[in-house]
Amino acid sequence: MKKAEIISVGTELLMGQVANTDAQYISAKLPEAGIGVFYHTVVGDNPGRVGEAVSRAFGRSDVIILTGGLGPTQDDLTKKAVADMFGLELKRDEETVRKIEEYFLKIGKKMVPANLSQADFPERSVILENSCGTAPGCAILFKNDVPKAVAPDKADKIIALLPGPPREMQTMFDNELMPMLKAMSKLVFKSRYYSIIGVPESEVEKRLIDKIDGCVNPTVATYVGKGYVSVRVSYSGEDAEEVKKTLRKYDTLMKKRFGDDLFSTRGESVQENFLRRMKERGLSFSCAESCTGGLVAELVTSVPGASSVIRAGIVTYSNLAKIELLGVPSETIGAFGAVSAETAAEMAKGAAMKCCTDVAVSVTGNAGPGVMEGKEQGLVYIAAWYKGELEVGEFRFGGGRENVRTRAAVTALDMARRLVLRKTPEKKPSI
Amino acid sequence: MKKAEIISVGTELLMGQVANTDAQYISAKLPEAGIGVFYHTVVGDNPGRVGEAVSRAFGRSDVIILTGGLGPTQDDLTKKAVADMFGLELKRDEETVRKIEEYFLKIGKKMVPANLSQADFPERSVILENSCGTAPGCAILFKNDVPKAVAPDKADKIIALLPGPPREMQTMFDNELMPMLKAMSKLVFKSRYYSIIGVPESEVEKRLIDKIDGCVNPTVATYVGKGYVSVRVSYSGEDAEEVKKTLRKYDTLMKKRFGDDLFSTRGESVQENFLRRMKERGLSFSCAESCTGGLVAELVTSVPGASSVIRAGIVTYSNLAKIELLGVPSETIGAFGAVSAETAAEMAKGAAMKCCTDVAVSVTGNAGPGVMEGKEQGLVYIAAWYKGELEVGEFRFGGGRENVRTRAAVTALDMARRLVLRKTPEKKPSI
Numbered sequence A, B: 001m002k003k004a005e006i007i008s009v010g011t012e013l014l015m016g017q018v019a020n021t022d023a024q025y026i027s028a029k030l031p032e033a034g035i036g037v038f039y040h041t042v043v044g045d046n047p048g049r050v051g052e053a054v055s056r057a058f059g060r061s062d063v064i065i066l067t068g069g070l071g072p073t074q075d076d077l078t079k080k081a082v083a084d085m086f087g088l089e090l091k092r093d094e095e096t097v098r099k100i101e102e103y104f105l106k107i108g109k110k111m112v113p114a115n116l117s118q119a120d121f122p123e124r125s126v127i128l129e130n131s132c133g134t135a136p137g138c139a140i141l142f143k144n145d146v147p148k149a150v151a152p153d154k155a156d157k158i159i160a161l162l163p164g165p166p167r168e169m170q171t172m173f174d175n176e177l178m179p180m181l182k183a184m185s186k187l188v189f190k191s192r193y194y195s196i197i198g199v200p201e202s203e204v205e206k207r208l209i210d211k212i213d214g215c216v217n218p219t220v221a222t223y224v225g226k227g228y229v230s231v232r233v234s235y236s237g238e239d240a241e242e243v244k245k246t247l248r249k250y251d252t253l254m255k256k257r258f259g260d261d262l263f264s265t266r267g268e269s270v271q272e273n274f275l276r277r278m279k280e281r282g283l284s285f286s287c288a289e290s291c292t293g294g295l296v297a298e299l300v301t302s303v304p305g306a307s308s309v310i311r312a313g314i315v316t317y318s319n320l321a322k323i324e325l326l327g328v329p330s331e332t333i334g335a336f337g338a339v340s341a342e343t344a345a346e347m348a349k350g351a352a353m354k355c356c357t358d359v360a361v362s363v364t365g366n367a368g369p370g371v372m373e374g375k376e377q378g379l380v381y382i383a384a385w386y387k388g389e390l391e392v393g394e395f396r397f398g399g400g401r402e403n404v405r406t407r408a409a410v411t412a413l414d415m416a417r418r419l420v421l422r423k424t425p426e427k428k429p430s431i
Helices: A021-033 A047-060 A077-085 A094-107 A113-119 A166-185 A201-207 A240-261 A270-281 A295-301 A319-326 A330-336 A341-355 A401-423 B021-033 B047-060 B077-085 B094-107 B113-119 B166-185 B201-207 B240-261 B270-281 B295-301 B319-326 B330-336 B341-355 B401-423
Strands: A002-009 A035-043 A063-067 A090-092 A120-122 A126-128 A137-143 A157-162 A188-196 A219-224 A229-237 A262-264 A285-289 A310-316 A359-365 A379-386 A389-396 B002-009 B035-043 B063-067 B090-092 B120-122 B126-128 B137-143 B157-162 B188-196 B219-224 B229-237 B262-264 B285-289 B310-316 B359-365 B379-386 B389-396
Touching: A002 A021, A002 A047, A021 A035, A021 A063, A021 A166, A021 A188, A035 A047, A047 A063, A047 A077, A047 A157, A063 A166, A077 A090, A077 A120, A077 A157, A090 A094, A094 A113, A113 A120, A120 A137, A126 A157, A126 A166, A137 A166, A157 A166, A188 A240, A201 A219, A201 A229, A201 A240, A229 A240, A240 A262, A262 A270, A270 A295, A270 A401, A285 A295, A285 A341, A295 A310, A295 A401, A295 B295, A310 A319, A310 A341, A310 B319, A319 A330, A319 A341, A319 B310, A319 B341, A330 A341, A341 A359, A341 A379, A341 A389, A341 B319, A359 A401, A379 A401, A389 A401, B002 B021, B002 B047, B021 B035, B021 B063, B021 B166, B021 B188, B035 B047, B047 B063, B047 B077, B047 B157, B063 B166, B077 B090, B077 B120, B077 B157, B090 B094, B094 B113, B113 B120, B120 B137, B126 B157, B126 B166, B137 B166, B157 B166, B188 B240, B201 B219, B201 B229, B201 B240, B229 B240, B240 B262, B262 B270, B270 B295, B270 B401, B285 B295, B285 B341, B295 B310, B295 B401, B310 B319, B310 B341, B319 B330, B319 B341, B330 B341, B341 B359, B341 B379, B341 B389, B359 B401, B379 B401, B389 B401
Parallel strands: A002 A035, A002 A063, A063 A157, A285 A310, A285 A359, B002 B035, B002 B063, B063 B157, B285 B310, B285 B359
Antiparallel strands: A035 B035, A090 A120, A126 A137, A137 A157, A188 A229, A188 A262, A219 A229, A310 B310, A359 A379, A379 A389, B090 B120, B126 B137, B137 B157, B188 B229, B188 B262, B219 B229, B359 B379, B379 B389
């Protein structure tokens, strides 16, 4: 297996202005090419420290990816540092010059000579196109530690220089660099992603511990999504068909271990999955929210194509709004309080009636901070409505205000999912 | 100025499961202690590579902070690696043993011997309390490169070991480590944060370029918040009063250069600032949203104490919902379309009327992807209502669906802020 390391160049990282998401993005992708990541390094815009980091990396790794330090404001720092290290000249690429000139003509700005330095690349390097910005990247391939203009599958080492801005970096990495790395490593690597709700991450890990501990291929990893737990199963091999078959077996295993809590075998978020199921059944949706303050509606509408499902959402932060906008009887609020199962039920029903939808959910609770009308922080009532069927649940969510709101919002969508699935079961379950 | 570097230990970082937010958090804070950050390094859970990284850091830096690799699952990797490096024994701390036993008694679980290894620390180290978890951290102070149990202001180097989970790490860093670092560096460091809306980051930078380029103390940096631009001005000196006075001068400068686009000199987000101004004036608020799908309400209610201001929010994703829930005349939608200045105006008015609030905003537009009813992606109409006064704006926001929604939501709150400020100007402007 090829060893990789990532060197990120940028004072803004050392100042803590941004997290190193470039290193995260690349690290998550490299296993797909059968390449393991062993180091991340961050250095400032300083040629000496960049050179030193690259030199150390070259001694211990096969794949060295630099991000940042391209472009005129940083004086094309990394290109010079890397070229110097291997005694390579910087050569101007006429095709790139033409593109830069075209770009400045198009935006109607005057080009300064410094801009042209973006067209200079270490000799013998492959230019990586930047389809989202002006600074192209480049890659130097090595054979027996000597820079060589060989095909990627003939190379044994590579140093790639990518821009720092995440969108530019990601596009260039996916389209230009990744195919070269896959050619170099000759392995097929695939992952399947499972989404689970209602089970804490520690418990998910516990139930899969026999597949996690000491397992090298396939590997199983859990991580936390927005209100749910995601499980990634990854496997690499030389035969694509065999890789696919091995991974597919995990569908049965996951279903057996997590039952209905496993809501997606496609890596969907709670809202993506919810929306797809509603669409498949042609159902319309509305919501009534108190403590989540619009988060349920926001989650659902953040998915493109939500408009064919969600008709409306009503955020009722005050009691008066609950009564007037949702038709909750003032007696219900008077007798049980705004944070109660009874009010939650009336809110869901009210949303379904006022918005004329098949499905509706409601959330009312205390997101905190502090106790509210005698209800402790984290106490939330959630109701789901499906064509006249009503279900209400009481929940106690831990963590701060933000966590309570997120957990409450996804739990509301999940409750509606379970209710709908129970009433309209699938012959061949699609998860 | 002391030189720092951060070494993060964790395979989950090298797998790209999480971004290195620990390094970001620490890097953003260290300047407050007058300490500069020169390197970040990430290594896996491997004693050899951890030891090598610490050894290199010790040769070139004064402050070395490790995160991760504490706790029983990682076999207390970093403590052993660091102790070995300096020939220090690991000694059991009885006070910590007592706390761990108490913890397991409380949660009713059986303690295994591995848990007790958390009570072992390199001799001569200071124990850093973990108020959010079980694994304490520790710090080793050095005098002339020799580990010494001296007071922080007498030490010239320090190696600190912090846990990896962000909440535990942050609390320990702030409460336990930061005071030691400040004592070591003997400098006072302060920052002021300014929030600007309606001016792109590149333009903010341009207008401040004389204060950014080549400036070492104070330093000025810009970064992007949720729909606004934040400017940090930082200054360090030996006299607290002088530091404060120097920074205060920037209030006038920023006001002169950004006028009403500068909405906060306290580093507030758009929604925090909006809510504070509404509260100061005792105004009530509601919103009517189409393409933002609940994001305006969600932003406002994400701030604790929002309930005294926001009464309700109505998300009307369908035309029928706009007509029935907000009272938008069907003729208006018929004549001008759902995405129009006329519909936006009726929506804001409708929200104010239906929810009986002083202030209301509305958003209707096409967040994309693709063209909708002949309206291109990014075209958004926003209206603000203040006690009968109505204002409507047409906007074209770039970027993808998420960016259009965020920009639209904060612009709506900003429009209401400007309208209210114009109608109720302040004698002594509070920004």
